[in-house]
Amino acid sequence: MEPEQRFRLLQRARLKTFFKRGFLLLLCGTLLYYAVAIVYATKTIYKVRRNYAVILEDLSGERRVVKDVGWHGRLPFFTRLELEVPLMNQELHLGGMPDSQRIMSQGNVSLWASAMLTFRIMDLERWGIENKSPQALLQNDFDGIVKDIMQGRTVDELISDRERIKEEIYRDLKERAINEGGPTLEEKYGIEVVSFILRDTRFGEKLAEASEEKKRRELIAEAENYAADLEASRTRKLYAAYSDSIRDFRRSLGLNSDGDRFLFEFLNQQKWAAAYEKNQQGQNTFVLTNTGGAPPVVLPAPAPKEHSRKETQSTYVQSAKDQKPRLREAVGAADQAD
Secondary structure (H helix, E strand, O other), X not given: OOHHHHHHHHHXXXXXXXXXXXXXXXXXXXXXXXXXXXXXXXOOEEEEOOOEEXXXXXXXXXXXXXXXXXXXXXXXXXXXXXXXXXXXXXXXXXXXXXXXXXXXXXXXXXXXXXXXXXXXXXXXHHHHHOOOOHHHHHHHHHHHHHHHHHOOOOHHHHHHOHHHHHHHHHHXXXXXXOOOOOOOHHHHHOEEEEXXXXXXXXXXXXXXXXXXXXXXXXXXXXXXXXXXXXXXXXXXXXXXXXXXXXXXXXXXXXXXXXXXHHHHHHHXXXXXXXXXXXXXXXXXXXXXXXXXXXXXXXOOOOXXXXXXXXXXXXXXXXXXXXXXXXXXXXXXXXXHHO
16 A cells, blocks of 8 residues: 555544544533522522522422521432522512502592512511411511501502601511411511602592592682672661661650551661662662552662762662651551451
8 A cells, every 4th residue: 555545544543533522522512501400490409699598498398498608418309498588678569560559538538559569578488388478478567567557548648648658667677467366467477667768659640630630619609608708797787877877867856656566677678779779780769668558669860970970879868768767657657457
């Protein structure tokens, strides 16, 4: 065999050996990678991080807490990692969501509110071993206590007195028993309630608009009532002034007998007629109420507006004097009938 041909065969043998070794190394690396991935996925070797703890269930059903930081091993088919528990401060939102939740306040008025509880796990045995699904249980108890307190308050208290209600809820979360004679939240779950805040308490948009409209109508009604009270007070004062003026007028004329009562009523009503005619257009006559069986009296047309006030008063006095004999006759007829 020639040297050149022998050299080519040797080169081919070297290439085949190189590829075989490379393939074997790649296959071994792949197998090793999948083996590590399987071990990590099954958590046969697991890691406990700082401020975390792991609850491990053994083949015998015993559950234990592992909280030493670092790597730990377990039997892959005879033990089970049940729960990984964070030990730092945790947050819990009202309704399980940070968005505002709709609640009904006292008086069946709907309100949107959001709240958050911050707590820390202190007793892992009680949190993870004595309670199944402790996070869900704590959420339900937290929502119940907060809604019990908030739904027992009026809307005004929830909006304007938030600080007092927040402190009251915080004290109840720490100290109040979930049921009478039962444990508190901290005792039941082995936690420490760190803080509680009311993030938001507000009306809905439509309810806010209705509330503003209601306030506007109440202000208008109050203004109208105030104006009516002022008008009534002014009317009472005006009537008292008119009555006093007529009484003084009677004294000046010496009209003190009972028979002059009709004249007093006539003059009193005539005063009111003058006040009435100032606000009426085209009013020419004023009819007195029939009192004591006397016929109604029709007054003459009021003086033109261009006349002075003194001329108008003199006209009313003259008219009263003209009507006085007729009123006396009416009174005498009434006395004879009696």
